[in-house]
Amino acid sequence: MKPGTWRTGVPIDLSLDGRVLKLVLPVLTLLATLLAWELAEIYFQIPSYLVPRPSEFLARFYTDFPELWHHASATGTVIVLAFAIGGAVGVALAYLIVTFRSLEDGAYQLIVFLQIVPKTITAPLFVTWFGVGMTPKLAMTAFITFFPVLVDSMTGFRSIDQRLYYLSRSMGASWWQTFIHLQFPAALPHIFSGLKIATVYAVTAVIVVEFVGSSEGLGYLIVQAVGTMDMSLMFAAILTTSLLGLFFNLLVTSLEYVLMPWLKYRT
Amino acid sequence: MSTQATMANRPAPASAAAATITGQQVTKTFRTKAGTNHALGPTDFEIKSGEFVSIIGASGCGKSTLMLITAGLIPPSEGTIVVDGKRLDRPLTDIGIVFQDHLLLDFRTAIDNVLLQQQIRGLDRALLSERASDLFKKLGLSGAERRYPSQLSGGMRQRVSIARALVHEPSILMMDEPFGALDAITRTQIRHDLELLWMETCKTVLFITHSIEEAIGLSDRVLVMSRAPGRIIEEIKIDLPRPRPVHLGDYPEFAEYANRIYGIFERIGVYNFGTKVGETPGDSGQAR
Numbered sequence: 001m002k003p004g005t006w007r008t009g010v011p012i013d014l015s016l017d018g019r020v021l022k023l024v025l026p027v028l029t030l031l032a033t034l035l036a037w038e039l040a041e042i043y044f045q046i047p048s049y050l051v052p053r054p055s056e057f058l059a060r061f062y063t064d065f066p067e068l069w070h071h072a073s074a075t076g077t078v079i080v081l082a083f084a085i086g087g088a089v090g091v092a093l094a095y096l097i098v099t100f101r102s103l104e105d106g107a108y109q110l111i112v113f114l115q116i117v118p119k120t121i122t123a124p125l126f127v128t129w130f131g132v133g134m135t136p137k138l139a140m141t142a143f144i145t146f147f148p149v150l151v152d153s154m155t156g157f158r159s160i161d162q163r164l165y166y167l168s169r170s171m172g173a174s175w176w177q178t179f180i181h182l183q184f185p186a187a188l189p190h191i192f193s194g195l196k197i198a199t200v201y202a203v204t205a206v207i208v209v210e211f212v213g214s215s216e217g218l219g220y221l222i223v224q225a226v227g228t229m230d231m232s233l234m235f236a237a238i239l240t241t242s243l244l245g246l247f248f249n250l251l252v253t254s255l256e257y258v259l260m261p262w263l264k265y266r267t
Numbered sequence: 268m269s270t271q272a273t274m275a276n277r278p279a280p281a282s283a284a285a286a287t288i289t290g291q292q293v294t295k296t297f298r299t300k301a302g303t304n305h306a307l308g309p310t311d312f313e314i315k316s317g318e319f320v321s322i323i324g325a326s327g328c329g330k331s332t333l334m335l336i337t338a339g340l341i342p343p344s345e346g347t348i349v350v351d352g353k354r355l356d357r358p359l360t361d362i363g364i365v366f367q368d369h370l371l372l373d374f375r376t377a378i379d380n381v382l383l384q385q386q387i388r389g390l391d392r393a394l395l396s397e398r399a400s401d402l403f404k405k406l407g408l409s410g411a412e413r414r415y416p417s418q419l420s421g422g423m424r425q426r427v428s429i430a431r432a433l434v435h436e437p438s439i440l441m442m443d444e445p446f447g448a449l450d451a452i453t454r455t456q457i458r459h460d461l462e463l464l465w466m467e468t469c470k471t472v473l474f475i476t477h478s479i480e481e482a483i484g485l486s487d488r489v490l491v492m493s494r495a496p497g498r499i500i501e502e503i504k505i506d507l508p509r510p511r512p513v514h515l516g517d518y519p520e521f522a523e524y525a526n527r528i529y530g531i532f533e534r535i536g537v538y539n540f541g542t543k544v545g546e547t548p549g550d551s552g553q554a555r
Contacts (some may be wrong), residue, residue: 163366166340171387172360181383184487262374262415 012121034058049231057235064233067221072240075097075217078137079208079248083195084227085138086145086202093146093180094153115147119201127213137209137217143239144205145198152194189263199252203245218244285317285438285471286361288337292346294496295332307332309346310498312490318336319465319472321482323528324492325537329477330352331443333497336471338362340443350439359439360388367444369424371416377427378403378412384435395434402430406460422453427459436468443475455513458484462510483524484511491531501531 034054040046041053048056061068061252097104102247123140130136168178210219225234256263275294307329314320324330335341339346339358343478348355370379385395403409406426416424426443432440446454462485465472476482482489483505491501507518515521532538 161368161370163368164370164372166335166338166366167364167370168387169340169358170338170360170362170364171384172358174386181373181386186372188374260374261416262271265415265417 049229052235053231057232057239060193060232060236061240064236068236068240070205071216071218071237072244075203075206075210075219075241076244076247077139078134078217079199080147081245082138082141082202082206082246083198086142087149087191087195090146090149090194091153091184091187094150094157094187095183098154098157111147111150115151116159118207119144119147123205123208123212126209132213132215137206137214140209141202141205144201145195148197149191149194152190152197153187156190157183159190162184188260189256192252192260195252196249196256197244199248202246203241203248207241252267278523286351287316288314288439288473289473290333290337290346290348291349292349293333293336293343294345295336295341296344305496307336307495307497308343310343312499313521314471316471317469319485319487320490321474321476321486321488322490322492323476323479323482325494325496325532326477328492328495329497330492333492334441334443334473334475338364340474361437362439362441363435363437363443365425365428365440365442366448367420369416369428371424371428371431376413377408377419377423378413380416380427381431381434384431386487388434388435398436399430399434400487402433402464405464406430407456422449425449426457426460429457429464433464433468437447437469439473440465440470441473441475444477445474446478446481447476454481459510459513461485466509479525479528480515482528483507483521484515488526489528491528493535496539500535503527 024238038054041048041051097107108255119140122143123136126140126143130139150151150172164182168182173181206217207219207222210217211223218237220235221239222234225231226239281457290310290312292309292311294310295306297304307431308332320328322333327386332341339348339355350359371377371385375383377524378396381399381402383391384390385392400412403412406429407429408423408426411419411423411427416427419427429445432442446457448459456461458481465485474482474485486505489503489505491503492498493500503524505524509519512518530539
């Protein structure tokens with residue numbers, strides 16, 4: 001069956017092209033799910049202190065907006081800073097490892113091993129070392145962001161045709177010129193794919209540290225809501241966390257689009 | 268049809284100095300896991316100032332290695348390269364290089380790829396921009412300036428990479444099978460364009476090829492390399508007027524030159540025809 005054709009074979013003109021439908025359909029699905037959820041709770045008489053109704057926790061976005069916003073921005077700030085630190089360290093170390101053979105032989109195996117270790121479990125360690133506040137969150141999240149960026153940057157630096165170095169040497173390029181004009185932009189798409197993976201890990205990392213010990217942030221809010229059995233606030237906080245993750249993913253994707261216009265033409 | 272083969276058609280050397288390059292007992296051995304691989308030489312050669320010299324040889328004979336050594340990009344295992352009386356111990360920078368693959372940076376537009384030379388060498392932006400657009404015109408690239416390499420055809424990419432090798436007006440141009448990845452029609456056109464550009468600028472050119480037609484069509488001298496480990500075993504002066512016609516068969520001399528090269532190739536076992544060398548010369552193709 002052709003798209004836009006109903007069973008009768010008569011084409012229906014929805015005046016919507018595929019792009020609009022792609023946006024509309026998920027929204028409709030979401031609304032239908034929420035409605036079904038709401039109705040199911042009413043029908044089965046599920047107590048809302050166990051599972052809040054969509055109408056309840058969505059209302060919290062309105063009534064508790066300042067509080068949600070405050071904690072979301074606290075968590076968001078950590079992620080932005082951690083991305084900058086973890087990303088920069090990841091790219092720099094990847095450059096050094098790819099440039100110096102001995103570093104690669106020595107450090108790479110260790111890094112692969114460290115990458116397999118589930119790093120979120122080290123959250124209590126960071127809280128013990130750095131106390132409660134911004135520092136442990138930042139350290140942990142940067143630590144987690146660092147690995148995917150490192151691994152993908154290494155792939156990026158390695159993907160460069162060796163003969164390009166012949167060209168840059170014949171131009172008399174310094175190591176810095178080679179890095180800034182050749183290696184870094186060539187590795188940039190890979191660096192960004194590392195950053196995209198990092199967005200997923202980073203949000204989890206901050207929240208876990210906030211679970212363990214903190215005085216603000218969405219993780220802190222979730223723990224508070226558990227303490228007071230405020231289920232609708234907890235659901236609102238979880239949803240906010242997901243939206244935050246989504247936001248950062250979109251941010252990285254749009255940055256990629258702005259910074260690397262040439263990718264549009266790649267086939 | 269003029270067959271008055273003469274060097275008088277050669278333009279007078281431009282004021283910009285073109286370099287003289289000599290190689291003495293140049294040898295290269297690579298150490299691999301399987302043992303040592305004797306890739307090149309020992310061999311001697313000379314490229315005079317403003318001369319267009321081709322090195323022709325079968326695949327794997329070490330001609331690309333010879334070019335990299337001559338450019339100072341890899342050190343010879345033994346022997347020396349002397350450029351304008353000075354022994355080469357670092358990469359030549361008064362040079363433009365074109366490889367078989369265009370090697371353009373996919374994140375830069377065509378013009379920005381060419382102007383990479385200006386940025387890295389710290390040359391005057393306005394002057395180099397002007398030269399770049401001039402080269403784009405001469406190479407039939409007008410309108411392609413703001414396009415990314417992925418938006419260009421293979422032939423256009425290679426033209427951009429030729430522009431990149433020329434924009435800073437180096438005294439030496441080295442090309443390693445620059446037309447090897449192109450189709451026959453594009454190849455003929457670029458060859459012609461390159462010859463005209465060279466006649467204007469009169470640089471010292473080292474041109475690596477496995478195409479007999481390209482070598483004769485472009486060079487003042489053709490150096491024929493043996494099979495690996497490659498040594499230059501024959502030197503053939505090409506005394507044909509310039510610009511040479513697209514259809515080289517117009518010169519009876521062309522067939523003679525081509526036959527000499529085919530003859531050498533057959534003698535050293537690059538070719539094994541089993542019959543007499545044919546009268547219709549063409550691309551050496553996949554000579555193994």
